[in-house]
Amino acid sequence: MEKALVVENLKKSYGKFEALHGISFEVAPGEIFALIGPNGAGKTTALRIVATILQPTSGTAQVYGMDVQKDAARIREIISYLPEEAGAYKNLTGLGYLTFMAELFASDPATQREYVQRASDITGLGERLRDKIGTYSKGMTRKLLLSRAVMTRPKLAIIDEPTSGLDVVAAIDIRESIRRAAADGMAVLLSSHNMLEIEYLSDRVAVIDKGTIHDVGTPQGLKEKYGKANLEEVFVQVVRQ
Amino acid sequence: MRRFFVVLRKELKEMLTWQTLIPILLVVVIYSFLGRVINQEQKKQAAPQALVVVDLDHSQISEMLAGILTKANFKVTTYTEGVVGDIVRKVASEKGAAVLVIPQGFEAGINARKPQTVQTYTILRSFSLLGMQGTFKLDAALTAMNDAIGDMYIKTGAPGLDPAVVKHVISAQSFVTVGTTSAEGDPQALVSVVMQQTxxxxxxxxxxxxxxxxxxxxxxxxxxxxKTLETLLSTPVARGALVTAKMMASGIVALISAAAYMVGMKSYMGSLIGTSSGTSTTVGQAIQKLGLILDLRGYVLLGLSVFAGIMVALSIAVILGAFAEDLKSVQILITPLMMMVLLPYLMTMFIDINTTSPVLKWFIYAIPFSHPFLAAQFIFAHNFAMVVAGIVYQFALFLVLATVAARIFSTDRILTMKLNTARRGSGLGGWTLVREGISLRIRRK
Incomplete structure (x- = not known):
């Protein structure tokens, strides 16, 4: 089966500083794959390259066989990207924002309505969707943005720190939404430094630190391999080695 | 194209909020109000000014002078007795503006053909520009009186001579020449009318x-x-469409605000220019003959020059905006652009481009925004080649800048370029433009 994402020896430098030292991993359709690591590990850089908004210095990343540099425009039709702590246009209403984003992806009004309807259902914001985004709490905004990210049923969703800064209830809602979307066949590439969240959410994880992937496996497999009780301990062990 | 309009609509929604509209509306209201107030003040000034004449001479000539002052648009009240100081105090308490005292022995002195002195008292109440204007009208009163006595001397000294001929034996028939055409008209009035057009x-x-x-x-x-930009960049909107939609939206909003400002400013400026310089028939004919009126070709050229100037500014702003990390840094980044606009605005107002030094001339020409400011001058001087050259230069510059802007947006420079306002370890304060490690340091004084 064709892979949703194949990353091979990906490098990215900002001037003299090399943020990624040649990372490689693959994501299958319907799989939730997570990059775990501390702040500054290179997670966001990797996600931004896959989302076609940063260009790699060398190496390749292919989304469903399309190269992120050569076929960026085509890739953008089938992916969605949710940056960490992203905001939305505060002067638009929630519904206005969803409609705007749906219009960018949908080719006809019927599809557009379908996207907005799906997103409205996922947000669970009800009548508040008619209020300006400026009046929303952080959790509400994140739910709105996540529903926007999955409403087009993208073939690959790239989600940076899905629940950072959210309260427990909002975080659980978001995780549930991601799981449900993946169950429908959407591949998910996400990043987090919250290892417990990743353990609950991901099918496979890559441990990344200082621009290098140290190990890849299922959460269970990694715990068994290193004889640890949770992913946090696995991470510390892997990085120390 | 469909996505372009989707982004354009979003941009307009974002930009046309009450926060941006209220200040614009306020300016319109304030300027209209100012214009109305100034107009009313001017009308007040144009009305006959009250003048109290204290006639201590009780003579034929002093009475005649009161009549002359009435003709010269003064509302004259005459006192024939009393102490001058008391009268001035009384006039001041009754909000009068001026007192003129004709001393005893005035007529005798005039008849003896000796210089005479009258006393004037100006009652100052307001120090505003328009308030002061009234006080200077006393000069007009003095001139009117001098003219009358002068005429009297001529009539008695040289019977048969027309005093008007004696005083103004030479008069000028003024012609104005533009290019190779000449027309009759007062140069000052002509210039004033032409300036008002542009x-x-x-x-x-x-x-x-x-x-x-x-x-x-x-x-x-x-x-x-x-971080909405990151999201937007990962959607299927073409980067070119994204930049163009932003440029067009800000252009539209700016034009709306400019139109609103103009409505307010029309009333304000109209009151400042005054109604006195209305186009007389001779001036109108001269303007027509000299071609100092903007015809279709003039308007098209001027419009193109202004349009090109706006496009250049927008493309520069896109590039500068790409360096900004947040809204705070926008003001710092946009300052050079503002200087680039204000400099030629002031220079073209005070410097004659035709006679200035070559270095300064080419410096002014190099600034793209000089050309729309100079275009009207060149069009009136029938120097169309310079206008066209200016437009071509502006469009060429726009193409270069737009290519740079599009390049920034189509690569990851849009996210990696930034203006760093943090102090560096060297201890020197300053701003640093960073682009993937390549730094251009600007020392802060």
Whole structure:
């Protein structure tokens, strides 16, 4: 089966500083794959390259066989990207924002309505969707943005720190939404430094630190391999080695 | 194309909020109000001014002078007795403006053909520009009196001579020449009317350029700060469409604001220019003959020059906006652009481009925004080649800048370029433009 994402020896430098030292991993359709690591590990850089908004210095990343540099425009039709702590246009209403984003992806009004309807259902914001985004709490905004990210049923969703800064209830809602979307066949590439969240959410994880992937496996497999009780301990062990 | 309009609509929704509209509306209201107030004050000034004449001479001549002053648009009240100091105090308490005292022995002195002195008292109450104007009208009173006595001397001294001929034996028939055409007319009146045709252009242009540039740079910086730009860049909208939609939206909003400013400013400026310089028939005919009126070709050229200027400003603002990390840094980044607009605005107002030094001349020509400011001058001087050359230069510059802007947006420079306002370890304060490690350091004094 064709892979949703194949990353091979990906490098990215900002001037003299090399943020990624040649990372490689693959994501299958319907799989939730997570990059775990501390702040500054290179997670966001990797996600931004896959989302076609940063260009790699060398190496390749292919989304469903399309190269992120050569076929960026085509890739953008089938992916969605949710940056960490992203905001939305505060002067638009929630519904206005969803409609705007749906219009960018949908080719006809019927599809557009379908996207907005799906997103409205996922947000669970009800009548508040008619209020300006400026009046929303952080959790509400994140739910709105996540529903926007999955409403087009993208073939690959790239989600940076899905629940950072959210309260427990909002975080659980978001995780549930991601799981449900993946169950429908959407591949998910996400990043987090919250290892417990990743353990609950991901099918496979890559441990990344200082621009290098140290190990890849299922959460269970990694715990068994290193004889640890949770992913946090696995991470510390892997990085120390 | 469909996605372009989707983004354009979003940009307009973002930019046309009450926060941006209320200040614009306020300016319109304030300027209209100012214009109305100034108009009323001017009408007050144009009305006959009250003048109290204290006639201590009780003579034929002093009575005649009171009559002359009435003809010279003064509302004269005459006192024939009393102490001058008391009268002045009384006039002041009754809000009068001026007192003129004709001393005893005035007629005798005039008849003896000796210089005479009258005393004038000006009662100052307001130090505003228009308030002061009334006080200077006493000069007019003195001139009217001198003319009358002078005429009297001529009539008695040289019977048969027309005093008007004696005083103004030479008069000028004025002609104005533009290029190879000459026409009869007063040069000052002509210049004033011609200036009025185009004087709003620099004001509108400066406003539009500054507003539009601020808006587009703030829009880009705001999207960066909110991280909505990252989301937008990962959607299927073409990068070119994204930049163009932003440029067009800020252009539209700036034009709306400029139109609103103009409505308010029309009333304000109208009151400042005054109604006195209305076009007389001779001036009108001279303007027609000399071709000092903007015809279709003139308007098209001027419009193109202004349009090209706005496009250059927008493309510069896009590039500057790309350096901004947040809304705070927009103001710092946009300052050079504002200087680039204000400098030629002031220079073309005070410097004659035809006679200035070659270095300064080419410096002014090199600034793209000089050309719309100079275009009207060149069109009136029938120097169309310079206008066209200016437009070509502006469009060429726009193409270069737009290519740079599009390049920034189509690569990851849009996210990696930034203006770093943090102090560095060297201890020197300053701003650093960073692009993937390549730094250009600007020392802060």
């Amino acid at each position: 004087m709003v252009i620099p004001i509108v242009l400066t406003l539009v350029i500054i507003l539009a540039s601020q808006m587009i740079a703030a829009s880009i910086a705001g999207e960066k700060e909110n």
